[in-house]
Amino acid sequence: MDFELTDEQRDIQRAAREFAQGEFDRELALELERNHAFPKSIWKKACELGFIGLHFPEAYGGQGLGILENALVVEEFCRQDSGIGVALTLADFSSEVILRFGTEAQKRKYLPPITRGEAISAGAYTEPDHGSDITRLSTTAIRKGEEFVINGTKTFITNGTLADHFVVLCHTNPEADPPYRGMCTILVEKGTPGFQATELGDKMGIRMTSTAELSFSDVHVPLENLIGEENRGFYQVLEFFDESRIEIAAQALGIAQGAFDRALAYAKERRQFGQRIADFQVTQHKLADMYTKIETARLLTYKAAWNFDRGRIDPRLTAMAKMYAGRMSVEVADEAIQIFGGYGYITEYEVERFYRDTKIMEIYEGTREIQKNTIASSLIGKTKG
């Protein structure tokens, strides 16, 4: 057993930290957050330096690195700034579906622009009536000659109004029984007639990302936009979640670490009753608890990434990492606000934003409850529902 990162991994971690410290300006972050704006210029620079899609093979513009290296970058970015970090690290969202299951032509067409900062991707799975349960969907893609014709609505889609292409989960065989055996993932490019993305409006956190509703009204796409085998879409998405949940755990981990860093510095500086608040034992215990939780989440997240990089799919492990890191991050950010007292409630001091930004970690890519269902079903067999 070896708990050390390699020299190369430490170099990547350091490079990501230095980039984030140099580029993620606090005033800019506050402005972007206020305006619900994507950090475009920083994203471009991150792509130029190879931070986005570094886990893609070199042939598709990546660096041929693993999910662990990607998680280290995600953690450092989110630690420096929860809003900018999340927005940047979701810019390649769902590209892995193309990478793992797409044709050679699809990989060559869609992946290099993502790493070059010329395109943003999105994954459209959730529908207004099908969230946690995507074993049945209302969106259909019916084969007509050499095309699919897509109809339906997707909601809560990250990068919805920014993305250049979308991986869309649809029913191609609405008669399939069970329904999930008749699903496919299909690529849809922005600007395709009949396709429309509409921003959902104000939200609690991650305001530098777009969250949109997508509508498909007789959208025609060529059959070659099918990703992988027909009727395997549901399984592809489940496998993708086993990868992407590690990234979400890393986002949660980074945000918790960032909130902790700020709380620790503040506790050592702020004086009340003639002493530093860090000198009160109650504050010390808070810091000890926070740090222990962060380190526990780090061990689970790195282990899940390390395991994935060894070619092993372990839904229980990734669900544990995502569930624990998500809850832990909300708790740590909450405690950070408490340590800041009234200042913690004021946006300028950042920790309230970290708190708002991290709540989504318990919701997207499967809620906390769904992660528990996955963990439990692997322990005791299939859980009801």
Ligand SMILES: Cc1cc2nc3c(=O)[nH]c(=O)nc-3n(C[C@H](O)[C@H](O)[C@H](O)COP(=O)(O)OP(=O)(O)OC[C@H]3O[C@@H](n4cnc5c(N)ncnc54)[C@H](O)[C@@H]3O)c2cc1C
């Ligand atoms: C900001 C944001 C970004 C998102 N980005 C994307 C994206 O890019 N692509 C995409 O496809 N989706 C995205 N989502 C959607 C997200 O994945 C869903 O919101 C999530 O999976 C939950 O679905 P739901 O909102 O319909 O809640 P529901 O499924 O209606 O769940 C409501 C509550 O019931 C609980 N529940 C449901 N089923 C069970 C069960 N079997 N056992 C126990 N409890 C259960 C849930 O845990 C939850 O507490 C995003 C959502 C948000 C808010």
